[in-house]
Amino acid sequence: MFESRGIRIHMEKEALEFLMNVAWTFIVMAGLCALGIAAGIPAARWMGSRVGHMLSCLSDAKFEGPCPLLGPAAAMAVRGNLKGAVDAYQKQLEEHPKEPEIYWRMLEILLGPLKDGERAREVLELACSNLENESSRSALIRLAADLDGGHYLPFGYLLGKDGRDPESGACRAFRIEPPPLNAISLKPDRDIVSG
Numbered sequence: 001m002f003e004s005r006g007i008r009i010h011m012e013k014e015a016l017e018f019l020m021n022v023a024w025t026f027i028v029m030a031g032l033c034a035l036g037i038a039a040g041i042p043a044a045r046w047m048g049s050r051v052g053h054m055l056s057c058l059s060d061a062k063f064e065g066p067c068p069l070l071g072p073a074a075a076m077a078v079r080g081n082l083k084g085a086v087d088a089y090q091k092q093l094e095e096h097p098k099e100p101e102i103y104w105r106m107l108e109i110l111l112g113p114l115k116d117g118e119r120a121r122e123v124l125e126l127a128c129s130n131l132e133n134e135s136s137r138s139a140l141i142r143l144a145a146d147l148d149g150g151h152y153l154p155f156g157y158l159l160g161k162d163g164r165d166p167e168s169g170a171c172r173a174f175r176i177e178p179p180p181l182n183a184i185s186l187k188p189d190r191d192i193v194s195g
Contacts, residue, residue: 076088
């Protein structure tokens with residue numbers, strides 16, 4: 001009788017130890033999970049910033065608002081709807097008056113194919129009053145001078161077959177065909193072996 005009672009006490013003791021071991025295991029596992037979550041979030045942010053800095057193509061710059069959507073107006077200009085493109089750029093200027101790209105594109109159209117010097121002067125004056133960056137203002141003034149002098153002719157593909165403006169005789173802004181092979185020097189400037 002004492003033996004069976006001792007066995008029972010021993011078995012109850014083992015069962016209680018087993019339950020205590022299971023409880024401690026759950027407590028340790030829950031603690032490890034909580035620690036993993038608490039440490040994992042800052043560790044993931046830290047690792048993400050390091051990987052982001054390693055990938056230099058990802059900018060961490062902050063902007064006041066989204067960049068202007070210039071695609072629809074540019075598509076109109078490419079298709080030859082130049083007045084519609086200028087109007088679309090004008091609407092963009094209402095939302096983004098400090099964006100130099102919009103002024104640049106408007107000047108290319110106004111002083112290029114449209115030859116509207118008066119409206120281009122208004123755009124240039126507006127740009128000079130709205131833009132804070134001196135280099136942007138001077139670049140626009142240089143662009144206007146090049147366009148007005150006929151040194152740069154954007155949208156040359158809208159001109160005649162030879163790519164020249166009938167009034168100024170200026171060439172198109174880019175060449176579609178490559179230069180002839182006899183115009184390219186295939187000989188090196190110096191002998192590579194003798195250095």
